[in-house]
Amino acid sequence: MKNMLEPTAENVLAGNNLYNSTAKPIPCIICHGIKSDGIGLIFQRIKPYPRNFTCYQTMKDISDGQLFWIIRNGSHGTQMLGFTKLDDKQIWQLILYIRSATD
Numbered sequence: 001m002k003n004m005l006e007p008t009a010e011n012v013l014a015g016n017n018l019y020n021s022t023a024k025p026i027p028c029i030i031c032h033g034i035k036s037d038g039i040g041l042i043f044q045r046i047k048p049y050p051r052n053f054t055c056y057q058t059m060k061d062i063s064d065g066q067l068f069w070i071i072r073n074g075s076h077g078t079q080m081l082g083f084t085k086l087d088d089k090q091i092w093q094l095i096l097y098i099r100s101a102t103d
């Protein structure tokens with residue numbers, strides 16, 4: 001799977017809005033943190049810890065298709081929930097935003 005969107009300012013900004021406030025039921029920032037480094041408000045209570053999207057070593061081996069699948073379906077046995085209400089475009093915008101945070 002490849003991202004159908006270009007990393008334009010508009011798309012990255014839309015991903016930013018979803019990440020920080022509008023994604024339902026819980027915006028990503030609560031767990032993944034303000035800097036996308038996995039240090040969200042409640043990270044200490046979550047095992048395994050939320051992913052650190054700023055870590056190049058972690059992110060370089062994760063394909064767009066895998067990111068897409070996890071955001072839509074969640075990661076079984078962890079606190080990463082499936083965001084079933086987001087449409088495809090919104091998920092790709094989130095992925096652009098997440099990738100923009102990688103060092």
Ligand code: HEC
Pocket residue numbers: 018019023026027028029030031032046047048049050051062066067068070071075078079080081083094
């Ligand atoms: C309730 C806490 C929580 C929320 C809210 C949350 N996540 Fe996660 N997320 C996690 C945890 C914990 C993991 C680690 C799961 C694992 O180790 O397999 C994770 C993993 C992921 C991964 C997996 C990366 C990989 O290794 O394949 C992606 C992508 C992701 N989150 C994106 C998001 C996005 C985008 C949002 C918002 C739409 C979001 N998450 C909201 C807790 C959360």
